[in-house]
Amino acid sequence: MIIPLTVGSKQAIGYLRVSGPGQVGERHSSLETQQEHFLSHCERQGYRPGQTFCDVMSGRRDDRREYQAMLSYVRANKPDVIVVQWLDRFGRKPREILRRYWELEEASVTVEATDEDLKEEMLLLVKAGMAGAESRRISERVRANMAKAVAKGVHVGTDPYGLHQVRSFETEGGRSVVRRAWEIVPAEAEVIRHIWRM
Numbered sequence: 001m002i003i004p005l006t007v008g009s010k011q012a013i014g015y016l017r018v019s020g021p022g023q024v025g026e027r028h029s030s031l032e033t034q035q036e037h038f039l040s041h042c043e044r045q046g047y048r049p050g051q052t053f054c055d056v057m058s059g060r061r062d063d064r065r066e067y068q069a070m071l072s073y074v075r076a077n078k079p080d081v082i083v084v085q086w087l088d089r090f091g092r093k094p095r096e097i098l099r100r101y102w103e104l105e106e107a108s109v110t111v112e113a114t115d116e117d118l119k120e121e122m123l124l125l126v127k128a129g130m131a132g133a134e135s136r137r138i139s140e141r142v143r144a145n146m147a148k149a150v151a152k153g154v155h156v157g158t159d160p161y162g163l164h165q166v167r168s169f170e171t172e173g174g175r176s177v178v179r180r181a182w183e184i185v186p187a188e189a190e191v192i193r194h195i196w197r198m
Contacts, residue, residue: 009046010047010080012045012112013050013051014034014053014084015089016084017056017057017090019059020056037114038052053073055067059088059089059092062096067091074107078108078109080108081109082104083111083112084114085115086115087125094125098126101122164184165180165182166181166183
């Protein structure tokens with residue numbers, strides 16, 4: 001496809017990726033299809049299509065050869081636009097995508113997707129990142145509370161084999177207090193006795 005050059009038009013490069021050879025399906029266009037979308041997008045937007053970088057590798061890996069080559073090319077040549085079919089072609093790790101997206105934006109290089117609204121996708125990634133951070137904070141609080149409970153002699157986790165924890169609630173000094181006690185589970189206790197005898 002020959003695309004007429006317009007003086008002063010923006011230069012675009014393409015980044016194409018599939019996870020493995022012959023990958024096809026709803027979100028897995030072939031490299032050829034992604035290339036066609038890149039060229040069509042350039043034609044519609046009046047961009048000068050430049051080099052394309054193609055990886056056949058999982059987007060979870062940041063050490064993709066062509067991905068790293070593209071970043072080096074961008075730093076050296078300062079194209080105006082990087083075009084992908086979908087943002088997940090750029091990568092699968094939200095932190096890496098956000099970091100690169102904002103790094104490129106700082107360098108006045110925009111990332112555009114031919115088949116989706118990137119503003120919406122970026123918002124989803126930010127929300128996912130925030131949810132992940134909150135999940136980590138909750139896990140840290142739970143671990144800290146469990147450590148405090150263990151330090152007080154409170155059993156944490158599943159009941160040990162052969163025993164079942166029973167909780168009862170009593171009122172003491174006007175407030176409800178939880179009492180814990182262990183009951184033997186007969187069938188499991190017999191197994192433990194048998195192991196002990198052996």
